[in-house]
Amino acid sequence: MNRVLPPLLATLLSTVSAAAPPPVQTLLPSGRVTVDLLTPTYPPDILDIGRRMQDAARTHRDWFLEQVRNAAPGEPLPYDPRFGVTREEYQRFLDVKPAYTAFGRATLTITRRTDGTLLFQGGRGLEGLSGLVLDPRQNRVRTPYGWTRPGETFEVTSNDPLGPRAGHGWLFEDGNLNQATVRVANLSIMRLEKTGQVLVDFRIGRTVNGQSVERFDAFFALPLAVRRP
Numbered sequence: 327m328n329r330v331l332p333p334l335l336a337t338l339l340s341t342v343s344a345a346a347p348p349p350v351q352t353l354l355p356s357g358r359v360t361v362d363l364l365t366p367t368y369p370p371d372i373l374d375i376g377r378r379m380q381d382a383a384r385t386h387r388d389w390f391l392e393q394v395r396n397a398a399p400g401e402p403l404p405y406d407p408r409f410g411v412t413r414e415e416y417q418r419f420l421d422v423k424p425a426y427t428a429f430g431r432a433t434l435t436i437t438r439r440t441d442g443t444l445l446f447q448g449g450r451g452l453e454g455l456s457g458l459v460l461d462p463r464q465n466r467v468r469t470p471y472g473w474t475r476p477g478e479t480f481e482v483t484s485n486d487p488l489g490p491r492a493g494h495g496w497l498f499e500d501g502n503l504n505q506a507t508v509r510v511a512n513l514s515i516m517r518l519e520k521t522g523q524v525l526v527d528f529r530i531g532r533t534v535n536g537q538s539v540e541r542f543d544a545f546f547a548l549p550l551a552v553r554r555p
Contacts, residue, residue, distance in 0.1 A: 347479050347492035351462045353515055353524045354444060354548070358435040361546040363451060364525070366424035375411050375419045382410030387536055391506060423486050432546065454542035455528055458513070467496040469511035469530060474498040480516075490519040506536035524548040 347353075368376075383390040386408045393403050403409075405416045433449035442463050448455035459468040467474045474496040481492040493516025501508030511530040518525065525547050532540040 347481065347494060347517065349462065350460070350477075350494045350515055351438075351444065353493070353517055354436055354460075356436055356438050358433055359549055360431055361434050361452075361526075361548055362428045363430045363432055364426045364545045364547060365429050366426055366545075368422060368424050372419060372422050375415050378410045379416075379419070382408060384536065385410075387506065391504070425487055426545075428547075434546075434548075448544075452544055452546070454530060454544060458528070460513075465496075467498075467513050469498050469513075471498050471500070471509045471511050471530070471532075474511070474513070480514075482516075488518065488525070491516045491525075492519070493517060493525075501533075507534050508532070521550070523550055 389408060393406070397403055402420050405413050409416055411419070430451060432451035434452055434455065435447040435449075437445040437447070439445060442461070444460040444462070446455045446458040446460070457468075457470065461467070465476045467477070475498070477494050477496040479492070479494055481490075482488075483490050493514055495514040496512060498511040499508065509532045512528070514525075514527040516525050516527075517523070525545070527545045529543045530541070531538060
């Protein structure tokens with residue numbers, strides 16, 4: 327899934343409510359389950375705006391990296407003509423609300439180990455999750471790049487297509503932003519308020535000198551009729 331818009335995690339952390347999410351281990355099943363793979367869909371003009379912005383970011387790479395370094399956490403970059411789009415197009419890009427559609431199914435196995443950790447094994451389409459380890463006690467996740475920093479909880483109340491939700495998120499990142507050489511991995515596990523359905527968003531990527539050399543994204547819904555500890 328090649329997405330041109332900001333990661334879902336950034337959206338999840340943007341709007342906070344009062345309710346706290348349940349413990350992460352209560353959101354996940356044990357054993358093998360079949361999940362629905364989801365993807366966001368956008369209007370064609372939004373995809374075109376996103377492609378032009380990506381091209382502009384590569385053309386003005388040093389300037390773009392400087393803007394990212396100086397950006398306020400959780401805030402979009404201020405408009406600049408060097409984005410390669412008009413101010414109106416940029417605002418539309420920021421305001422768009424994607425629709426989420428299922429495009430396939432895959433299997434996921436979660437093993438609860440004696441030390442309290444949870445081991446993920448993904449079937450076809452979720453191979454990138456295989457070997458992932460969630461440690462609820464330490465509140466960290468072991469990714470192919472290493473252990474994340476301690477996780478954070480989030481609550482979203484904004485009226486977007488997913489609706490109100492609450493969950494947990496973990497992030498790993500290292501590298502040299504000045505050289506555009508970075509490794510990033512993040513995992514979000516959330517429950518929808520209206521239906522109780524649990525969604526999982528995992529993404530991992532490595533960029534060397536501004537070029538993406540490794541990437542895996544997975545966004546999926548766990549089945550509702552699953553017994554959870």
